[in-house]
Amino acid sequence: METLELHRRTLLKGLAGVACVGLWPACRLKDRKPTSPGWLARLPPDRVAALGAATEAILPGARAAGALLFIDYWMQQEMVENMAHMLDIGAIMLNRVAQVEHQAVFAECSIEQQAHVLGIFQKNAVDETLAKVRRGPAKASRFDARGFFERLVTLTLESYLGEPKYGGNKDKVGWHFIGWKHCWWSPKHIGTLIDADPRLPY
Amino acid sequence: MARNDQVDVVVVGSGAGGAPVAMSLAESGARVVVLEKGKYYSIRDFTHDEIAICRRNFFVPYLGDDPHTIRKNGAIDSKPTREGWTSQCVGGATVHMSGFTYRLKEQDLRLKTLTGGIAGADIADWPITLEELVPFYDLAEAAIGVSGIAGINPFDAPRRPFPLPPMRPHPTALLVDEAARSLGFHPFPTPRAIVSSAYGTRPPCNYCGLCGDYGCENGSKSSTLASLLPRAEATGRCEIRSECMVSRVLVDDTDTAIGVEYIDRRGELQAVYARTVVIAASAIESARLLLMSADSQHRDGIANSSGLVGKNLTFSSFGKGTGIFDRQAIVAKLGPKNMSLPFLLRSVQDDYWIPDAGLGMPKGGTYNFLLHHPNPINAAVRLATDSDWAVFGQPLKDRMQSYFHEEVWVEFEVFGEFLPWKGCYVDLDPVTKDRWNLPVARINLQNHPVEIEVNKWLTARGLDILNAIKPTAKEVKPWTWGGTTFHLQHGTCRFGKDPAHSVLDPSCQAHDVKNLYVTDGSFMPTSGAVPATPTILANSFRVARHIRDKLA
Ligand SMILES: Cc1cc2nc3c(=O)[nH]c(=O)nc-3n(C[C@H](O)[C@H](O)[C@H](O)COP(=O)(O)OP(=O)(O)OC[C@H]3O[C@@H](n4cnc5c(N)ncnc54)[C@H](O)[C@@H]3O)c2cc1C
Numbered sequence: 001m002e003t004l005e006l007h008r009r010t011l012l013k014g015l016a017g018v019a020c021v022g023l024w025p026a027c028r029l030k031d032r033k034p035t036s037p038g039w040l041a042r043l044p045p046d047r048v049a050a051l052g053a054a055t056e057a058i059l060p061g062a063r064a065a066g067a068l069l070f071i072d073y074w075m076q077q078e079m080v081e082n083m084a085h086m087l088d089i090g091a092i093m094l095n096r097v098a099q100v101e102h103q104a105v106f107a108e109c110s111i112e113q114q115a116h117v118l119g120i121f122q123k124n125a126v127d128e129t130l131a132k133v134r135r136g137p138a139k140a141s142r143f144d145a146r147g148f149f150e151r152l153v154t155l156t157l158e159s160y161l162g163e164p165k166y167g168g169n170k171d172k173v174g175w176h177f178i179g180w181k182h183c184w185w186s187p188k189h190i191g192t193l194i195d196a197d198p199r200l201p202y
Numbered sequence: 203m204a205r206n207d208q209v210d211v212v213v214v215g216s217g218a219g220g221a222p223v224a225m226s227l228a229e230s231g232a233r234v235v236v237l238e239k240g241k242y243y244s245i246r247d248f249t250h251d252e253i254a255i256c257r258r259n260f261f262v263p264y265l266g267d268d269p270h271t272i273r274k275n276g277a278i279d280s281k282p283t284r285e286g287w288t289s290q291c292v293g294g295a296t297v298h299m300s301g302f303t304y305r306l307k308e309q310d311l312r313l314k315t316l317t318g319g320i321a322g323a324d325i326a327d328w329p330i331t332l333e334e335l336v337p338f339y340d341l342a343e344a345a346i347g348v349s350g351i352a353g354i355n356p357f358d359a360p361r362r363p364f365p366l367p368p369m370r371p372h373p374t375a376l377l378v379d380e381a382a383r384s385l386g387f388h389p390f391p392t393p394r395a396i397v398s399s400a401y402g403t404r405p406p407c408n409y410c411g412l413c414g415d416y417g418c419e420n421g422s423k424s425s426t427l428a429s430l431l432p433r434a435e436a437t438g439r440c441e442i443r444s445e446c447m448v449s450r451v452l453v454d455d456t457d458t459a460i461g462v463e464y465i466d467r468r469g470e471l472q473a474v475y476a477r478t479v480v481i482a483a484s485a486i487e488s489a490r491l492l493l494m495s496a497d498s499q500h501r502d503g504i505a506n507s508s509g510l511v512g513k514n515l516t517f518s519s520f521g522k523g524t525g526i527f528d529r530q531a532i533v534a535k536l537g538p539k540n541m542s543l544p545f546l547l548r549s550v551q552d553d554y555w556i557p558d559a560g561l562g563m564p565k566g567g568t569y570n571f572l573l574h575h576p577n578p579i580n581a582a583v584r585l586a587t588d589s590d591w592a593v594f595g596q597p598l599k600d601r602m603q604s605y606f607h608e609e610v611w612v613e614f615e616v617f618g619e620f621l622p623w624k625g626c627y628v629d630l631d632p633v634t635k636d637r638w639n640l641p642v643a644r645i646n647l648q649n650h651p652v653e654i655e656v657n658k659w660l661t662a663r664g665l666d667i668l669n670a671i672k673p674t675a676k677e678v679k680p681w682t683w684g685g686t687t688f689h690l691q692h693g694t695c696r697f698g699k700d701p702a703h704s705v706l707d708p709s710c711q712a713h714d715v716k717n718l719y720v721t722d723g724s725f726m727p728t729s730g731a732v733p734a735t736p737t738i739l740a741n742s743f744r745v746a747r748h749i750r751d752k753l754a
Contacts (some may be wrong), residue, residue: 003301045584057595058598059594059599060595060599061534063598077521079264079266091291113314118594120481120593122590122591122594137607146591150591153586153591153594154583154586155581157582157586160582161252161578161579162251162252162253162579163252163254175257175578177602177603177606178578178602178606178607178747179606180578184329196370197370197373197539199373199376199536200370200373200376202349202368202391
């Protein structure tokens with residue numbers, strides 16, 4: 001009960017605060033409901049909030065469209081341990097870099113500050129940034145900041161534009177945004193839209 | 203049929219190389235078993251779920267337990283990759299191919315003679331003529347259903363009319379025609395392995411646009427799953443066993459193939475014995491299977507006295523460019539009609555043979571003009587990657603707004619000759635094993651420098667066409683050149699007359715092992731400058747004729 005409640009609160013916090021290149025290297029799809037408490041329930045609330053805020057900073061509207069539910073769903077599939085670990089560490093790093101640069105956790109930074117922090121990840125400059133508050137030269141950590149950023153952008157875009165059954169794209173908001181009226185959910189309808197065009201006999 | 207059974211023919215793989223043999227021989231009275239590693243999907247499984255179908259592991263195996271490995275540009279260590287998988291399902295990669303359907307030309311089959319050789323490359327003439335292939339192209343096109351119009355492309359050999367009229371193009375095809383002609387090119391409608399009108403029991407295409415990377419939920423794409431395999435099964439003499447991983451070809455003391463061993467879906471080892479064994483597991487996987495079948499008599503794998511199994515791996519040399527056009531400007535010029543059509547359907551082959559270009563090889567390639575793939579996630583990720591991921595937040599959303607509502611992306615792909623040479627081959631990875639504990643295929647990839655130069659040249663010419671389109675593009679940019687199309691693969695068991703320089707004889711039977719045939723793209727000693735699926739299909743029909751006569 002407590003776990004469930006924690007999960008709900010954690011998730012809501014993430015959702016209220018603010019909302020992968022390519023292909024997945026390895027993941028086996030299980031038919032799990034996107035809302036079952038899973039991976040995110042096991043993360044401390046500040047990390048969930050950071051991830052939620054980051055998805056929103058990557059694509060405005062993504063969090064309300066269910067980006068965290070989407071991520072939660074996918075992190076419950078088989079064989080994604082490395083990716084889940086990367087997101088977890090990434091959330092910690094988002095907060096650390098935000099503290100160094102803006103003296104606040106990531107979710108509490110302004111939109112501009114969040115963009116600045118994400119830019120540090122995009123440029124793979126996290127180690128140098130953290131070195132500012134450490135003595136001595138920048139130490140190369142094993143954390144792949146750029147990889148984390150790319151993965152999070154990809155997951156966010158997938159959540160916004162993918163099948164709603166995975167927890168994102170709430171009310172098909174992403175599909176409405178891009179104007180897919182036909183092909184995406186009603187393929188049978190398409191053929192009727194074609195007129196013969198005498199200018200193009202072939 | 204019981205397991206451990208004896209049949210006339212066992213076929214490994216059910217895609218472009220396997221299905222024609224299976225169908226032809228079953229129809230001519232042989233008892234056939236097809237062993238297919240992947241699942242047996244039905245059209246109900248094919249949805250428009252971009253994530254499940256295109257971005258996870260619907261068609262290709264999990265990297266975690268069934269990878270290829272790759273070593274690029276002479277690297278010592280290999281790393282796991284999904285590259286080089288064509289597909290894994292009944293119907294093979296024909297299920298999720300795009301279906302651009304070009305034939306080879308005489309120059310493709312005679313490259314060695316016509317060039318006198320290319321430094322560093324191990325090209326060889328084909329031991330058959332184009333004339334010998336043409337009836338089987340006709341047969342293959344009719345059997346699967348191909349839409350197109352003959353007589354427009356001046357660089358095509360004379361041919362029969364296509365079985366089906368061409369597909370309807372997006373109006374932008376007019377602009378590509380106009381631009382290409384203004385530069386002296388001869389654009390023609392791209393033939394597609396999609397049925398443009400009802401064909402047998404299959405309905406015409408509904409123009410949903412999701413062909414490449416997807417299975418067709420309409421049954422209109424001419425995969426072997428939709429066309430040949432139902433015919434094979436309808437004979438009552440062909441059994442398709444899905445989720446069966448063939449692990450070894452069985453050869454007796456007289457060097458005759460007698461069957462195969464496979465691991466069934468429950469993980470149990472089984473065997474099928476047959477008078478003829480046909481391997482069509484894709485060029486990479488077929489080579490792997492022959493190499494994995496090594497025993498004390500054949501230490502380097504079977505059918506490998508030439509040492510050429512796995513060597514001369516070729517893909518298709520690849521380039522791509524994009525023109526970003528203002529949708530309103532196009533509508534202002536052409537009107538709004540048919541702007542939601544998904545296919546552009548224009549190709550150009552004027553640069554197929556370019557002896558005067560001074561590029562170290564007179565062989566050019568094919569330009570295939572198309573609209574950007576309609577997958578929204580893929581497009582959005584590309585918008586992010588185009589800027590080296592530096593555009594995110596509101597700027598990314600604004601960029602998506604423009605892409606989806608205000609722009610038309612016209613693209614071209616270049617398919618060029620991928621030269622066989624010592625830099626590109628497949629062997630068994632000495633370390634990495636798959637989930638059955640079998641050594642995985644290791645792709646050793648290095649592109650021949652001449653092929654990169656040619657591809658760069660072709661890509662620049664493609665960009666010229668995009669630049670000539672009126673209304674002028676907002677931006678025209680190369681996307682890549684000198685690249686590799688991994689799902690177009692050939693060459694690993696090349697055919698030829700001389701057993702010292704080829705693995706298969708001209709009928710695609712192994713020189714060393716009687717009754718063992720290979721019918722996927724492995725047989726091709728040169729890649730040609732078009733995607734090869736129609737050639738693989740046609741050759742498989744040709745080999746089937748040979749096996750049929752022999753069995754009779
Ligand atoms: C996305 C995509 C788009 C494409 N578009 C085009 C196009 O527009 N035009 C074109 O000409 N070509 C296209 N192709 C390429 C085309 O699909 C291939 O050329 C063709 O399918 C190759 O035929 P094949 O028989 O060699 O392999 P496949 O058709 O892939 O069949 C091989 C089969 O063997 C099975 N197999 C492998 N190993 C084993 C084993 N050990 N035991 C049992 N079964 C095994 C596999 O699961 C697979 O089903 C495309 C491919 C892809 C992936």
